[in-house]
Amino acid sequence: MKRYRKLLFCLTGLVITMIGFAWFLFVTPIGVPILMYHKISNDDNIYSIRPESFDRQMQYLAENGFTAVSLPQLADGLAGKSVLPAKPVVITFDDGYEDNFSTALPILEKYGLRAAVFIAVNKVGQPGYLSWEQIQALQARNTDIGSHTLSHTALTTLSPAQWEQEIKKSKLELEQRLRKPVTFLAYPHGQFSPAMFDYLKRVGYTGAFSGITGLNFQDTNQYELKRISIFGPTLGLWSFRLQLAKSNIESLMGI
Numbered sequence: 001m002k003r004y005r006k007l008l009f010c011l012t013g014l015v016i017t018m019i020g021f022a023w024f025l026f027v028t029p030i031g032v033p034i035l036m037y038h039k040i041s042n043d044d045n046i047y048s049i050r051p052e053s054f055d056r057q058m059q060y061l062a063e064n065g066f067t068a069v070s071l072p073q074l075a076d077g078l079a080g081k082s083v084l085p086a087k088p089v090v091i092t093f094d095d096g097y098e099d100n101f102s103t104a105l106p107i108l109e110k111y112g113l114r115a116a117v118f119i120a121v122n123k124v125g126q127p128g129y130l131s132w133e134q135i136q137a138l139q140a141r142n143t144d145i146g147s148h149t150l151s152h153t154a155l156t157t158l159s160p161a162q163w164e165q166e167i168k169k170s171k172l173e174l175e176q177r178l179r180k181p182v183t184f185l186a187y188p189h190g191q192f193s194p195a196m197f198d199y200l201k202r203v204g205y206t207g208a209f210s211g212i213t214g215l216n217f218q219d220t221n222q223y224e225l226k227r228i229s230i231f232g233p234t235l236g237l238w239s240f241r242l243q244l245a246k247s248n249i250e251s252l253m254g255i
């Protein structure tokens with residue numbers, strides 16, 4: 001009887017430890033999560049997140065002590081030049097959809113969060129996409145603006161001469177319009193090759209965002225930053241929490 005009691009005691013201890021560990025993974029990222037969004041809309045696009053879901057996700061971040069950091073803060077923090085806040089998060093939007101301004105920005109501002117928007121320059125002003133005036137307004141309201149190239153073609157499918165055009169010309173055009181240095185790029189379709197890193201650095205980019213899933217650490221290559229792509233939630237807020245936890249577990253296991 002005594003032996004069973006001892007066994008029960010050990011098992012209970014083990015279960016409590018496992019629950020504690022699982023809870024820790026749910027609430028505390030061990031690296032910097034960079035969230036990747038596209039559209040915040042009620043349409044049926046696979047890249048769309050409904051405004052009410054986005055609102056709940058941002059509320060979750062704000063209520064759980066996350067601080068949304070700017071892209072320069074992220075770069076300095078990862079380079080060891082400055083200390084990041086306790087629970088940093090980076091919120092990014094790719095492609096430059098109009099709803100980033102009309103729908104996402106008011107929600108971000110409601111929770112005191114900031115974001116970054118990567119613009120595919122040739123799409124500016126097209127139906128459904130941001131205009132230059134809206135991009136300037138985003139910048140004036142605490143949003144970092146980065147390049148998502150000119151044409152949104154996967155850089156790996158282009159010749160080095162072509163991808164250099166996409167990388168450099170998009171930067172110059174954005175800088176001319178925004179009167180501010182543009183030092184970050186998101187690779188279209190998340191596609192890149194290490195051959196691009198030197199060129200990015202040479203023309204003045206501090207970092208580049210990939211489509212590789214994971215968290216970011218001090219040894220993460222700044223031209224290969226990992227992101228967590230947020231898809232339409234099927235389990236409400238739990239989908240979002242599970243995506244954050246999954247990155248934690250994968251980082252711990254070195255995947």
Ligand SMILES: [Zn+2]
Binds near residue numbers: 094095148152189
């Ligand atoms: Zn894109």
